[in-house]
Amino acid sequence: MKKILCLIDRLSFGGAERQLIGLAVLLKQKGYDVEMATYHDFDFSTEVLEANNILLHRISQKGNPLSKLLAVRSLINKRRYDVVIAYKSGVTMMACLLKKLGGQFWLIVSERNTTQVLTKREKLKFWLYRYADFVVPNSYAQAEFIKGHYPELAGKTVIITNFTDTDFFSPADTAANRVPIILTTARVAKQKNVLAYLEAAKVVKEKGLNVRFQWFGNVQIGEADYARKCNEAITAMDLADVFELHPATSNILPVYQQCDIFCLPSLYEGFPNVVCEAMGCGKPIVCSRVCDNESIVGEGENALLFDPKSAEDIAEKLEKMLLMPKDRMEQWGRRSRELAVARFSKDTFVHQYMSLIEKMNYQ
Numbered sequence: 013m014k015k016i017l018c019l020i021d022r023l024s025f026g027g028a029e030r031q032l033i034g035l036a037v038l039l040k041q042k043g044y045d046v047e048m049a050t051y052h053d054f055d056f057s058t059e060v061l062e063a064n065n066i067l068l069h070r071i072s073q074k075g076n077p078l079s080k081l082l083a084v085r086s087l088i089n090k091r092r093y094d095v096v097i098a099y100k101s102g103v104t105m106m107a108c109l110l111k112k113l114g115g116q117f118w119l120i121v122s123e124r125n126t127t128q129v130l131t132k133r134e135k136l137k138f139w140l141y142r143y144a145d146f147v148v149p150n151s152y153a154q155a156e157f158i159k160g161h162y163p164e165l166a167g168k169t170v171i172i173t174n175f176t177d178t179d180f181f182s183p184a185d186t187a188a189n190r191v192p193i194i195l196t197t198a199r200v201a202k203q204k205n206v207l208a209y210l211e212a213a214k215v216v217k218e219k220g221l222n223v224r225f226q227w228f229g230n231v232q233i234g235e236a237d238y239a240r241k242c243n244e245a246i247t248a249m250d251l252a253d254v255f256e257l258h259p260a261t262s263n264i265l266p267v268y269q270q271c272d273i274f275c276l277p278s279l280y281e282g283f284p285n286v287v288c289e290a291m292g293c294g295k296p297i298v299c300s301r302v303c304d305n306e307s308i309v310g311e312g313e314n315a316l317l318f319d320p321k322s323a324e325d326i327a328e329k330l331e332k333m334l335l336m337p338k339d340r341m342e343q344w345g346r347r348s349r350e351l352a353v354a355r356f357s358k359d360t361f362v363h364q365y366m367s368l369i370e371k372m373n374y375q
Contacts, residue, residue, distance in 0.1 A: 014094040014369060015045040017117075019084070021103055022052035025230060025260035026199070027285035028124045031150075031174055032099045037064045038362035044369075049087055051080055077106075085110050093117050095369055100124060101137055108140035118372040120365075122172075123149035125282040126303050127157050138162050146368050148172050150283040153303040170368060173304075174283045175361035178353050181292030183345070184269040192223050192334060194298075195271035197264060197286045198278065200239045200257065201232035205300070207245055209277040211323035212330060214249045221334050225255040228267060268293040272341075273333050275299065279320050283308070288356050291348035296341055298329050308355070314347040 018036045023029050032048075037060065040046045048061060049069040061068050071083045084106060088096065097120045098107040104121035111119050121144045127134055138158070141147050147169045149155045159166045198204040206227070213225050231239040246255055261267065268274070274290035275298040283304050287297060297309050300320035309315035316329040333341070 013043055013045060014372070015092065016047070016095045016097060016369070017088065017091070017093040018046065018048045018097050018099075019103055019107060020048075020050055020099045022050050023048075023058070025262065027174070028099050028122075030285060031124075032097070032122075033060055034175060034177065034358065035097070035362065035365060036061070036066050038358060039365065039369075040064050040066055042362060042366060047091065047093075049084070051083065081106055081109065085113075085115070088115060088117060095120065095372060097365075098122065101133075104144070105137050105140050108143040111143040112140070118369075119144045120146045120148055120368060123147065123151075123154050123158070123282070126151060126154045126280050128280055130161070138165070141165055144168065145372065146170055148365075148368070150174050151281070151304040152307065154282060170364075172361060172364045174285050174288060174356065175358040176285070176288040176292050176352055176356035177358060178292040178349075178356065181265065181268065181289045181352070183294035183349060184266075192272040193270065194223060194225050194273045194275050194330065194334075195267065195290070195295075196225075196227045196275050196277070197229060197260075197267070197289075198227070198276060199229045199232040199235075200227075200242060201235050202238050203232075203279055204229075205277040205279050205320050206238075206242045208320065208323045209275075209326060210242065210245045210249060210251060210255065212277070212326035213251055213255050215323065215327035216330050216334070217251065217254055219331065221331060223254065223330075223334060225251075226258065226267075226271065227256065228258045228260055228264070230260045264289075265293075268295065271295060273298060273330075275330065276305075277318075277320050277326055278302065281305065288352060291352040292356070294345040294349040296333060296336075296344040296348060298326075298333050310347065310351055314344045314351060 018032050020032050036046050036048055047067045049071055051071040095118045096107055098104045099122045107119055147165055149171055150173055155169055155171045158169050246252055268290055274295045276287055278300050281303045287308055297315035299305050301317040311317050316333055318325040318329040
């Protein structure tokens, strides 16, 4: 059985991190020898790895790119992995560079978002992908982008959408006779469209609708100024009594279970774990009409979609959901659960990765 390294920069609260941890656990359960490595000191899910006897390597490095590269190469050479699965762009670029420099391992790199602008860094990343054995986007939108802009990668590009553990993300009774809660779980970042969402919340409040907005998520690295503007907007728009910004939490399940509606107002996405998790918990969805969202939810079945660039459209869809009869909203919640169980199977997810791994035959 092949020896596999799951490589990522840090185990923070993000969707990519949860997906890679889940993949490591699922591959371990299938009998593979799986280890994980990070090179930043922020690991919140070590108990999951420990419970499944997955060794976590915290790679010591001095913080500069060359130090990281040499430290990761040293680990791979020492542990003699057959396959490296790399998540997040800095990590995938590093892994491809190690392959170019003679690394003797098979490499799967995963694309976790949709490319909006081809920056110099993005162009370098896709150039380096020629050294990967498989490129695995988690969304159809990103797969189409890769095949359209980099046809030389088409033959090695394989879509594997995210899984959701619907045994864990499951419904629970919510408190009756209280103010409805609209939940968002996402980084505080421009991509997540917080400022436009605040404008929509202001419209909803001014219409006299009784509702509370809760947003759970840390500030994205490099976007402290944007986060400051969001906090200032909450005050300027007189939203402090209805809109709460919370830091990310590792105990997210009760947060999902206690909300009434889930909203994700992003300008673009890959394959958003948070929508799938909310659906697993039986929540109706309001989200942006972008990227793969229309293939994840069922518009008019469990979800309403909006133009994320229009605060008015966001507000209109939120109002429509809030004014929906209780029995219909409950029906939409049940439909969310049904779709999550049918579409986001962890068995399908792990078998797709296993199929790629088993194509890699060492002599």
